[in-house]
């Protein structure tokens with residue numbers, strides 16, 4: 517007897533194909549047409565999609581952070597997202613407290629450790645090199661091996677002060693002790709210059725805010741993608757959207773995508789303020805922007821499932837396959853005429869919108885507010 521069967525879910529990559537999916541003991545137990553019974557069943561009737569659980573690879577959800585805070589379940593299951601990756605809200609000082617808070621959440625939470633031990637206690641956490649405490653970072657990584665899935669360094673002038681590229685060298689020194697951990701680097705106002713940052717990134721590292729509209733963007737002044745970016749991509753560096761309140765430009769994304777530079781991961785950089793007041797609102801609205809920019813549904817879904825799972829080494833997540841975690845997002849794709857904004861004052865008509873209905877985490881169902889109004893979930 518299965519614990520849960522989801523019947524007649526729409527497939528992402530094939531029109532008019534529906535499938536059943538059975539869950540047992542928090543894992544995906546069977547996929548295809550399923551005649552067996554389960555203790556609980558949901559029939560999606562071919563109306564709604566089921567994908568691997570959405571992973572937002574860049575959020576801020578350490579509720580005790582004085583500047584960029586939110587609650588994991590508000591940026592997670594409330595929006596159909598099953599896993600969130602906090603991108604450096606905490607350094608070694610607070611990561612233990614954050615881990616403790618995260619345990620009490622329904623959303624799966626993982627963290628990128630800020631290389632500064634004070635994390636986002638201030639806006640300029642890398643201005644004092646004494647805060648980049650290699651031994652403290654090393655101890656934290658050793659103590660929380662399941663929680664910490666990577667490192668985070670914010671490399672913009674307002675964060676590093678007069679330290680230029682030095683914090684990045686120190687990040688690399690931490691990473692050398694833990695070579696499996698990807699390093700996510702935030703790019704913002706120069707210095708340091710994007711070319712100098714990018715050339716220090718190695719295979720597996722992540723460049724976030726990849727379509728920011730600031731002068732330190734991935735395009736040169738003639739609008740072509742910088743050579744340093746192409747070289748980084750060839751080396752295996754990945755690009756993360758990290759939309760946020762100031763780091764996403766439709767124009768930059770459009771030009772880069774036209775030159776074949778697509779995002780590897782689509783993420784929100786959400787926290788309470790840009791969740792409530794916009795322009796982020798949630799992962800789903802950010803995903804819809806990329807449909808409008810010409811990516812296919814399957815490509816967009818890959819950027820919030822298989823890709824982040826692979827890049828962040830979240831084993832057993834990111835795919836609908838037998839034996840994988842029963843983390844599943846159920847959603848509709850509706851036709852709308854919603855106008856969405858980037859961070860540069862440009863508006864874009866989004867003809868399609870994702871409407872998340874449920875997040876299933878390790879087999880446990882959490883309905884979104886929208887999901888509660890759909891009778892298929894009368895459980």
Ligand SMILES: [Zn+2]
Pocket residue numbers: 574575576603758760785
């Ligand atoms: Zn961020």
